[in-house]
Amino acid sequence: MSTQSPVEHELAELIVSSLNLEHTSAAAIAPEAPLFGGGLGLDSIDALELALAISKRYGFALRSDNPDNKRIFSSLRELSAHIEKARVA
């Protein structure tokens, strides 16, 4: 099982705090496990709240028309990689 990188951990903490996941600790989110549906069981309402929190924290917006959204939302690792790429760009 792979471990969280520092930026992934920061994002995991944002997920836990913005979605108020009382029974999940940030460190327990496996980087490659599915965020939505299975695993953490987040739904699209969570995605909306998470998108707002990401805008606030990282200053950029996840877009509805990004063809890669399925992959971007698939795991902590993918989401974090997307955020890092978007911040640099």
Add this chain to the structure above:
Amino acid sequence: MSAHWSERREGGGWFAVWLIRGIGLHLGRRVARALLYPITLYFYFRRGPERRASRAYLTRAFGRPARMRDVLRHIHCYAATILDRVFLLARGTRDFAIDVHGLEQLEARIAQGRGVILLGAHVGSFEALRVLAEARPELRVRMLMDRGQTPAMTQLLHALNPAVAAMVIDAGGDGNDVVLAIREATAQGALVGLLGDRARSGEATRAVDFFGAPAEFPSAPHLIAAILELPVVLAFGLYRGGNRYAVHFEDFSAGAAIARNERNARLGELTQRYAARLEYYTRLDPYNWFNFYDFWQLHADPGGTVRDGAAA
């Protein structure tokens, strides 16, 4: 009767494409309307579940056993609004007499400049709300529509009015994309039209009182509005016979955020209040209710919708 609404094939799709577009636009509304009678009979005899759902609903709404003529009138009203969609999309509202109520309430919310959710239902014709687009052409209205669920209607829309079709947000798309699209549209000050009476399979619902019995309504429209802090204005376009429609706007909620620990209670209140207002407007003309399935099927679909009692 317990099938989820999405499992029923699209009612009216078959005639929407060949009859309405061809005959409707070439021979005009008067001729096409004459054909609504045989279509109504066909639908009555061929679509048993819809016929039974109509009778059960009308019996509930009228408080007396519904008769065959009531059911026929119900189906006819539905068919007439589908036909009128063609004219509303292709020619605008000029063929129609549309009474508009409560526009000032909508205007006040638009003036706040932060986007508005227009919350309708499967009653009457949401297309009659195009009267708004003509009165205020600068407004951007984006409608949520499930392209996969209504292929014939979607095809019709694209054929008749590509500009309107381009403004559709596909509700059948990935859920995350849908909510992000609502956010983007309203952030630009657009009005986003949603229908608040049907939950998609797997979506959270609340059981609230509706026509005297509990029925499940989705809580998502109210939750999305709260998260994005968007005001909600109710919007119903009722068909009143002939070429007459009555469009009703009603201010519903101010767009206040809801703290997490109050969500459960507040969503329950909002969903109940929406159902109460929907019942009020539906009772103005009960034949406008276009959910032709067992709407009050409480807990009949354990694998489908989920209650969101733990949403807080």
